[in-house]
Each structure stands twice: as structure tokens, then as C-alpha cells.
Amino acid sequence: MSVDAAKSVPEPALPEFKTTLGHPRPLWMLFMTEFWERFAFYGIRWALVLYIVAQFYEGNAAGQGAAGLTYGAYLALVYAAAIFGGYVADRVLGYQRSILTGALIMAAGLFMISIPNQNIFELGLATIIVGNGLFKPNISTMVGKLYGLKDERRDSGFTIFYMGINIGAMIAPVLTEYLARKVFGTDGLPSYKVVFIASGVGMLLSLVWFYFGRAGLKGIGAPPAGAEGFGRVVTVFIGALVAIPVAYFLLSAGSKALAWILAVMFIALSVLLLVEGIREGKVQRDRVFAMLIIFAFNVLFWIFFEQAGSSFTFLADNIVNRNLGGWEFPTAWFQSVNSVAIITLAPIVAWVWVKMGSANPSIPRKFGLGLLFNGAAFALLMLALSSMVVDGKIPFWTLFMVYVIQSVGELCLSPIGLSMVTKLAPVRLVGFGMGGWFLSTGIGNNLSGIFSEYISGTTGMSVESALKGYTLGFWVLMISGVVLFLLAPFINKLMHGVK
Template sequence: MVADEKKIFGHPRGLPWLFFIEMWERLAFYTMLNVLLLYAKDFERGGLALPSGQANEIYGFYLAFVYFTPFVGGILADRMLGYRRSVLIGGLVMAGGLIAMSVPGTTFFYSGLVLLVLGNGLFKPNISVMVGNLYAAGDPKRDSGFNIFYMGINIGAFLASFLSSGIRNTYGWLMVFRVAGFGLILGVIILLLGWKVLAHADRQPEKDPNDAGFGAVAGKILMPALVVGVITYVIANKFIPDFAVTPATMGFIIGMIPVIIYFIRLPRTVSDKERPGMFALLPIYVAGGTFFMVLHLNGSAMTQWAADDTARDIAAPAAFQQDALPTYYKNAGEDVPRPAEANLVVVEDPAVVRMFGQKRMDEQTLAQITARYPELELRDFDPKAQATDFSGEEAALFQFATAIYADGKVEVVEEKDAHGVPSYSAKIPEREPALRRVAFMRKTPGGEVFPTYLVTQDSFDEIYSGYEARFGHPPEQLEPGKWLPVINPELFQSLNALFVVAFTPLIVLLFGWISARKNVTTAQKVFYGLCLTTVSLLLMALAGLASDGGAMRVSGWWLVGFYAIITAGELLISPMGLSLVTKLAPKRLVGLAMGGWFLATAFGNKFSGFFGGIQHMMSPVAFFLVLAGLAAAVAVFIRLLLPKLDAAIEGLS
């Protein structure tokens, strides 16, 4: 492969093509990811109503395998497919996964996640390798090229938060996945249009007789990992099913040991000249995994913090606001008005509330509610109607409607959350048609009709008598039919991407100015990034202190500060990590080495889900201090190894 000599603003002409391909792919990826946990655990707006621990486990496993499959995808690209073809196939498979998720039913939901995992394994590592391949060895523009590429990632991620919020508020959860699939298709189209230009970033698959072939990797690494993981899961599920670490998580961690051993031993299989660089990658993997464990809390613990502990009654365009439904008020402040009592319909059975929240109910339950509350009127919609069929007031009303199924078709399953508190999930057979779709309506004394929401007696008391017990006077109530508008919790995730776009040119200019006076190595930037990661978590520990252990919602400025600091750290770790992989690995193994980087990220991501699942078992202060301690320990580890890392990088220059 020969580097492309044609330049655009000093960079290879293939960089803009890869920038926009990645931007659209990341737009699609984060549009779905922003709402994944919320959709899985939601029981108020038609979500899956899974217990918080299970929803976080899905989130963690999805992100873990999204970053594990690049290990295989890198090998396939290196030795069989090449980079362009791998990216093309991966993009098409991911688009198929998002379209599958947009079809109602848990089978399509899980099938879509599997397709996303497989497609990402081919797409993600190899487009990053293509960026590195645009540059000749020793080209000083390489680091800034990765910074520019990283900006494309985060422009997509920034837009995704607003896209997912606006779409789900207006058209519901499933439309979010359809729109994300369309974004991925656009990225694939750009790849095809730039196919010839990107030939300079590709290379023919190459094999070395001293390297293990794909069959050997599968037989000696992947298969043992699968066998060990399954055996661990079976044993844990039988003997310690209620342990703090779930059997599935144990299976994943223990099952990954053969893969970890492979990467630890890999440097011993290369030539003496290549060995220092390969050994230097190992601590970089540790740093990357730790950082992404914290960063990807944005979709688990930090989004839960935004939903449960952040005051979200903030002025914003209507498209990015939603009604504050009953759970919002359990720790809302004294100045937050509560909904009118007439907005709520009290039912004794919490399973019925979950059925209503999931927008699925049987005829018998409907009859029981109308018999108890004869003043309720039913507003009928076409049972096949979708949110896209309505606009204005009709669209707002449709969000309170629930589908009615024949008796015996709705199964209410009782489960327990991480605290042992029972929760309920209403399940229906795949593709079961609804008989009706109705909203429960009441009238004001003036004759105005408005929709109501079903709650348990405990929730009702929490909103009104609980307020009076906390503040010593009855709450201010909104007009009947009105709800407090609050911004979507996932919007806070956009801050990370916003700060990446804003800070990237500043970081590039800052280190350009510093480098003219003092050499700051790539490894040193990684160390500084870990220090900033630690500081961001210490800030959130202070936020936990301000929340009085979650008893009151706190300002969103805490999250703004967290994302600003951790983003500065991200710009010193993530693009530098990608750059180091392409620097330190031999050319024939750079795809595999990039897979190792994403494997480390997979470990971190799995623990993002794990920590999100145990978040409410700890006080907020303790939770964030534990994470800060882990980040600080890895920062010290990298600082101790800096001389050896710098020497290894210098030796390859």
C-alpha cells in the first residue's frame, strides 16, 4: 500500500470520506444507544419494563460484545476481507439490525442487537485502521488526523441525542430504531461513492507464516472462551444465582481469560524488533478499558442519574420535552408543581399499572377499571394506529392510549429488581393483534376532556401526602390535564459529543503550542487523560453529597461539569490510543491490534453495565468514589510505566 499523495488542507483526500462515513454510522449508533437502557427499563411510556438490573445487564452485554467482535473483525479484515469490504459488510448488517429492532416484539429486539454486534465487529476497527493507513510511517499529521476523525464521530453522537429525543417524544420508541437504520444506510452510500478514493486506505489481505491463522485463533482462543464462559455461567446459575455478580456476567469475565492470555502472549510471537511495541500496547489497553468503563456510564449510571436525580424542568423546544409522569415527583423540589389529582387514576394492583405503562392490557382488566371508575370515558383509536398517524393534540393524547388484547393474551410476569423489590412486566405473544386502543378520559367541571394516568396508591401518596410530609404544606397543583414539561434525560449525553467538537481544535492548538516548547509524548497524554477522568468522578461524588443521598434532585450543571472534564480526558486517551495502536503494531497485525484495543473497551463496557446495575445499592457518594479510586489506580500504573512506553514509541519512529 502506498500513501495517497493528494492532500486536502495537508491531509490525505480519503480523510473527509472516512469522516462522513463514520459520522453517519455514529449518528445511527448513538441514536439507538441513547435510549437503549431507557427503553429496556421504562414502564411509563410503552417500554419493555425490565428490572433495572436486567436492563443494565443488557446494556453492558451489548456494549461489551459491540467492542469484543472487532477482535474477530480485525482478523477477518487482515487475512481475508480487506478493510473496505469489511466496513461495507458491517454497515449493511448493522442497518439490518436496527430495522429489526424497529419491529414490535422482544424476538426482533434481541435479534437486532445481535446483528448490530456482528456488523460492528467488521465496521468499527477497520474504519479506524483505514484512517491510519492514509498516512505514511512517521507522518506528524497522523495524530491530528485522528483528532479530526474523532470530531466526525462526535458530531454524529451530538446530533443523535436530539434526534432520539425528538423522535421518541413524537413517534415513540420503535421509530427511533428505524431512523437510526436510515442513518447507517446513508453512511454505506457514502462509502460506495468514495470506494476508489479509499483504495489508498485499504490493502490486500496478508498472511505471515509465523502468525496464527483464523482457524487457529478460533480453535485456540474463541472456542475455549465460549466453552469456559458457558460452563462458568451454568455453575454460577446453579450454585450462586443470587450473587452480586450475575451468572451471565461471571460467564463473560471468566470466558474472556483465554482471549486475555492470547494478547499477553502475542508479543512473544513477533520478531525482536517488533516486540517492544507489542508489549507497550498492553498497558495502553488497560488504560483504554478503564477509561471507557467510566465514559460509557453515560448510557447507564449517568443517564439514570439524569432521569432519577437531576432537576429536568428546564426551558427547551417542545420537541425535546416530555411530560413528567408520576415517578419524577418522588424527589422533586418544593417549587415543582405536581399534576392535578384528577390526572391520576388509582388502582390497587401494581401489575395493572405496569400493564398500562407498557401500553398493553386485557379486556378483563379494562372492564374492572371502568366498573370502579364509571366517570371515566374511553377515547378509542384504531388498534393498528401508530404515533406517526397523528399530530398536535391528537398526538399528545395518543401517548396515553393503551392497546387492549383478548383475555389470556397478556401475561404479567413478576420479577425482582436489584433490591429484591417485586416488579411486573406484561408480555404478549409475538405479532398478537390488539382488539382496541383506548385512552382513559375525565371531564373538568367546565366540560373539558383530558387523559388520565394509572398509578398505585403508594405512588399517589408519594406525590401528595409525601410532599406535605417533606415540606409542611400541600403542593401547588397544575390545571387538570396538564403535566410538568421536562427535558429528556438522554439529552445530557449530547454534552460529551458537544464538548468533543468544541474542545478538539483547542486541544490540538494547545499541544501544538506546548510541543514547540516541550515534547509531550502520546503516552503522557494518556496519563493526563486518566487524571482528568478521576477528577470528573470526584465532582460527581460532590453532586451525590448535594443530593442528600438521592433524596432531592440537583441541578443539571453537575452533569455539565462531569461531561466537560471527562471529555477533555477523552481527547487525551481515545484518539491517542487509536494512534498508538497504528504506531506500535506491525503493519500485518494492526487490524488484530486494533481488535485488542476494542477488546479492552469491551471489558470496560461490561463493567459500565455492571456498575449501572448496582448504582442504587450504594449511596451516590460511595458509588462515585469507588469509580474514582479505580481510575486513579490505573493513572498511577501508567505513570510508573511512562519511561518504558516512551522508549518503545521512540524506538519505532
């Protein structure tokens, strides 16, 4: 036996699960848990930047840049917190208890941001950040633990799980916008606090669903041996309470300072994963290298994709002609277009990956496709802003199709990324590796806020500033997509047979 083989960690045995539609039944419980959590998360997504401008800048467009920065920093910290949530699950609490603890904390934060005070609002965002850090990476890791490493259903299972994310994300903006504008407010004066309260209720439903459904996991994600007592839950909860002021401080520090902090965190995480990879042998070391390279390209994807919650929202509100035959398409509903496209296209993409069999594109090539589709969406915006402007507005269909095209890119990248981490990360640190995936996403989201501020400037978005910014986005995405295609053979070699 070689030294590398001797050092390798064997794959743990899986329980026998009954199947529904060809997949382990617990997948569907996790699907619904994630559905409600994403309902909560995306329920507030459309409202955050609009609320910040309306509540804290008295509706002045000059507040758009600051709102974009806050939004980007918030999302960045949501994903960066996943690195700690993954570690807590791996080494301290187990996945199930981490998910339950995170759900409770996140619900508290959602109710807090409904209070119209800027300090309490930002403290509420910090609470959501900490709760989501415990929840998000661990439920994704649980999906991977339902399948063996060589199970061909794995990518398909993650794509189905991704549909749960997007069904919740589709319904949330429509329902919360209706409550805010038609039931408890008006079009001119929406009741944003109702948006936040409704999202808090959705998070409580996620908590209850997982609490009663976890028995079907048959011990997967249970506390580590010797850690079954309740004391560790109390310790983690106290630690979370200490972490909330830290998240609040980082949120207040600003996106530019946060960019350096996140970079240091990513370097530290990379070193820890590489040390563990080296300990397990050459094959695992190379796989960690491959994973880290793909993380870097993941950052580039999310810088521009996450304009959806910041600059695209201001674009939709001010520069898109939303009048459709006398009826005005609500700005919030654009947030649902991505989800509708994902729900519609996810089964097709999952079927295509399975149908292609051995001809299935490699992981780096799927990521390259994601970047290129994202770039194509920005090409459409360039065209609209340069040659389709009428009375200061671009046609409705252009922004609608931007969301659809981006969704195709997302399907080539995001669910594949979740699956990739469970294949390439060291077995003992899969949750930590998943935290790294979300940290790279968080870095992209933070930079997306900086990019959004660049587009809006000091006076708010204009046709000219949007065209300049989105042209830059097009070139960055297209060049990075081509580079990743060229690097694919090298990355595949580092992956040692992982598909």
C-alpha cells in the same frame, strides 16, 4: 545489518493524495462515513436502557440493574467483535469490503430491534454486534493507512476523524428523541421503535457514502492479492450469519460470565500479537508489550466513562433537577453534551499537541491525563451527591459538567489510542491490533454494566447508592492515573522512539 533490522517489515509506500485543510482528501470521506455510522450507533444509546425497563419490566425501577447489565454486555461484545473484524480485513477480505459488509449487517440489526419482542430485540443486538465488528476497527485502521508512520499530522488526523464520530453522536440523540417524543409519541409514552428505525436509516447512509467514496482511496484497503473475487465476500457473509447466534448466546449468558470469556480472548490476542512481535524482532516485541500495558489502563478508563449510557441515564432521569426555568431538559440530550464538548475542544486539543512539538506529552502520559480527568468528573459527582441534594435532586449543571470534564479526558485518551495502535502494532497485524484496542474497550464496557448494576442494586438507584458507587470510581481512576504517570518512562523505553 542487525538481526532485528533484517527482520523488520518495511513501511509500505503511500499513494499521492491531494490535501484538504492540510490532510489527505480521503480522510474527509472516512469522516463522513463514520459520521453516519456513529449517528446510527449513538441514536439508540440514550434509549436502550430506558426501553428495556419500560418494555420488558413494565417501567419498574427494579429492572434498572438488568438493563445496565444488558447494555454493558452489548457494548462489550460490539467492541470484542472488532478483534475478528480486524483479522478478517487483514487476512481474508480487505478493509473496504469488510466495512461494506459490516454496514449492511449492522443496518439489518438496527431495524430488527424496533420489533417489540425481547427475543427478537436481543437477536437484533447480536446482529448489530457482528456488523459493527466488521465495520468499526477497519475504518479506524484506514485512517492510519493514509499517513506514514513518522507523519506529524497523524495524531491531528485521528482527532479530526474523532470529530466526525462526535458530530454524528451529537445530532443523533437530539433528533431521535424529538421523533420519539414529539412526532410519533409523547413524553410519557415515547415511540422507541422510531429511534431504532431512524438509526437504521443512518447506517444505510453510511453504507452508500463509503460505497461511492472509496475510489478516492486509490487502492488502500482493497482486497489482498489473489482475493479479488466475490467468493470471499459470500464466505464472510455466511460466517457472519453463523456468528449472530453465537453473539446472541453470549449476550444472554450475562455480564459476569462474559467477563471471563473476554478475559480469555484478551489473553489469546495478547499471545498472538507477542508471537508476531517476537518474529519481527526485539524492537517490535517491546512495542507490543508497551501497547498491551496501555490496553490494561484503557479498560479502567471505560469502566467508569461508560456510565454515561447506563447509570448516568438513570441518574439524569430520577436524581437530577432538569427543570430550567419551567422547561425540562430532556434526559436524552445529556448524551449530546459529550459530543458538543468533543467538537468544541477537539480542534483546540489537536492544535495544542502540534504546537507543543517535542514537548508533546508521551502516549502513556496522555493516557494518564485521561484517567485523571475522568476521576475529576467523579469528584464533582461525589460533591453534588454529598452536599448539593435538594428534595432528592442534584443541580442540573453538575451532571452537565461531568460530561464535559469526561470529554477532556476522552480527548487525551481515545483518539491517541487509535493512533497508538497504528504505530505500535506489528505491520502485518495492524487490523488485529486495532481489534485488541476495541477488545480492551469492550472489557471496560462489560465491567461498566456490572458497576452500573452495583449502583442501582435490586430496587433502583438512590442518592446513597450513587454516592457510594461514584466514590469508588473516583479512587480507582485517580490511583490508576498516578500509577500510569509513574510507569511512563518505562513504557516510553519499550516504545523505542514512537511518540
